[in-house]
Amino acid sequence: MLDRYAELARRALRNEAPSPAEAHWILDGEDVELLPLLHAAFVPRRHHFGRKVMVHILNNVQNGLCPEDCGYCAQNKDSKAAIRKYGMKSDEEIFAEAERAARAGATRYCMVFSGRGPTRERTRKLAELVRGVKQRFPIEVCLSVGLLDEEAARILAEAGLDRLNHNLNTSESHYGEICTTHRYSDRVETLVAAKKCGIETCSGLILGMGEKSEDVVEVAFRLRELEVPSIPVNFLIPIEGNQVTSDGSLSPERCLRALALMRLVNPSAEVRAAGGREGHLRALGPLCLWPANSLFVDGYLTTRGDAIVETYRMIQDAGFEVDGNPVYDRAAFEGPSAGGFRLPGADASLFRPEVAREVRGVGRR
Numbered sequence: 005m006l007d008r009y010a011e012l013a014r015r016a017l018r019n020e021a022p023s024p025a026e027a028h029w030i031l032d033g034e035d036v037e038l039l040p041l042l043h044a045a046f047v048p049r050r051h052h053f054g055r056k057v058m059v060h061i062l063n064n065v066q067n068g069l070c071p072e073d074c075g076y077c078a079q080n081k082d083s084k085a086a087i088r089k090y091g092m093k094s095d096e097e098i099f100a101e102a103e104r105a106a107r108a109g110a111t112r113y114c115m116v117f118s119g120r121g122p123t124r125e126r127t128r129k130l131a132e133l134v135r136g137v138k139q140r141f142p143i144e145v146c147l148s149v150g151l152l153d154e155e156a157a158r159i160l161a162e163a164g165l166d167r168l169n170h171n172l173n174t175s176e177s178h179y180g181e182i183c184t185t186h187r188y189s190d191r192v193e194t195l196v197a198a199k200k201c202g203i204e205t206c207s208g209l210i211l212g213m214g215e216k217s218e219d220v221v222e223v224a225f226r227l228r229e230l231e232v233p234s235i236p237v238n239f240l241i242p243i244e245g246n247q248v249t250s251d252g253s254l255s256p257e258r259c260l261r262a263l264a265l266m267r268l269v270n271p272s273a274e275v276r277a278a279g280g281r282e283g284h285l286r287a288l289g290p291l292c293l294w295p296a297n298s299l300f301v302d303g304y305l306t307t308r309g310d311a312i313v314e315t316y317r318m319i320q321d322a323g324f325e326v327d328g329n330p331v332y333d334r335a336a337f338e339g340p341s342a343g344g345f346r347l348p349g350a351d352a353s354l355f356r357p358e359v360a361r362e363v364r365g366v367g368r369r
Contacts, residue, residue: 009040013047016271021228027221030265031258038257045264045295048271053297056327057319058274060146060298061105062114064305066092070118072150074183075248076173076210076240078306079118084245087306092117098133099140106141108302108312109332113137114146114169116305120186121151124159131163138164142330146206151190154197161201167234168198169206172226175219182213182248195230207232208278211262212240212254220262224269235266235273237296239280241307254280256288260295267295279304290322312337 012022022030030041068079068089078085098115105113115133122130134145147160148169157168170191173179179188195205207230209223227235239259242250259281266275276298277285285292292299301316303309310318316338319326328334353360 006040009037009044012268013044016044016048016268017051019271021225021269022265024221024225027224027265027269028217030268031217031220031261036261038260041264042260042291042294045267049267049275049295049297052272053274055324056297057293057324058111058276058298058327059109059315060112060114060276060300061101061108061110061302062116062300062305063093063098063101063105065098065115066090066117066119067306068118071120072183072185073247074173074185075246076182076213078243078246080246082247083243085243085306086245095133095136099136102137102141102143106143106329106331107333108337109316109326109328109334110143110301111298111327111329112144112146112167113141114148116148116169117150119150122149122156124156127152127156127159131159131165134160134163134165150194151186152194152197154200157197157201157203161198161203165203167204167206168194169234169236170194170198171208171210171236171238172223173208173210174213174215175222175226177222178213178215178219192230195232199231204234205230205232206234206236208234208236208238208266208276210238210240210279211259212250212280212284213248214251220265224265227266227273228270232270233273234276234298235270236276236278236298236300237263237266238278239284241280241283241304243307254284256285259284260288260291263292263295274298276300279307279309282310290318293319293322293324 068087070079071081073082074080078087102113130147137145144166146167146169147165172191174182176188195207198205207227239254240250263275263277275296277292277296278300281292299315301312316326
């Protein structure tokens with residue numbers, strides 16, 4: 005049986021994808037052993053990225069105010085989620101958050117703007133921001149700004165934009181179940197325009213929206229066909245007030261199998277364990293680093309995630325290393341690499357409350 009996993013790994017090293025039947029087996033096979041599968045995915049991950057973990061930090065530069073009806077998003081026009089809407093942050097705020105991201109070791113600073121897509125005037129403003137960040141800090145910049153045509157993509161490319169994010173989110177046949185205000189083909193055309201102008205593309209999916217396994221497999225192979233070098237795998241965060249909420253399909257094992265599938269179909273891509281990983285992977289969270297070589301830290305667009313130091317401790321404990329950047333303040337965020345004893349809520353007393361006795365004078369002045 006182990007030969008089957010070894011063969012998947014060997015073929016991934018040759019950039020050969022699993023067959024569609026094998027892809028379905030990875031997701032649904034009753035005889036799949038999780039740890040051998042994760043090791044098979046780790047082989048190409050290690051070959052291309054070693055044990056480094058790329059970290060991305062998001063800046064939700066403009067919140068809400070969106071005319072689209074993407075049902076998974078708290079910023080969509082029909083969502084009743086209890087979020088505060090605001091226009092674009094000031095340049096000073098954007099640059100300050102870029103500096104914080106750089107000091108925290110982010111490989112990329114990801115600026116996200118809600119809306120269908122930028123006007124030409126807004127595109128030129130975005131280009132100024134990209135130039136400003138790259139002049140100030142040794143960090144790559146990724147933008148997520150909705151739909152773009154080739155002219156807009158060229159303006160951003162000339163400003164030095166490293167990556168453009170625009171997720172496919174699900175398969176073409178399932179797309180109408182999650183969004184009706186634009187087409188799946190609009191998303192593909194945005195990725196094609198960015199690539200044509202020399203901008204790296206970032207595109208992935210969201211799991212847990214009522215999709216079938218064939219939808220997940222379809223997206224994995226479509227991303228391979230589009231030669232997408234950065235693939236975020238999101239796990240739907242059930243936000244009260246949204247039209248699309250969790251379908252109950254996302255066990256920790258299902259999430260890890262999906263990450264392994266993305267790696268084996270796209271062996272050299274940067275695969276990211278993205279939104280919702282903390283809540284869906286739970287105790288198996290560190291295992292995501294075997295297929296994935298990238299994480300978001302410090303939360304997502306509208307929801308909280310683990311603190312940076314907690315995520316970095318997980319990376320260390322699993323035997324991996326934050327990739328960082330030239331101004332990364334490693335000591336401030338990682339601390340000592342040695343082990344040591346630690347419990348959640350480490351500030352509390354070690355003893356159980358019913359056996360602990362008060363120590364007079366300790367902690368008092």
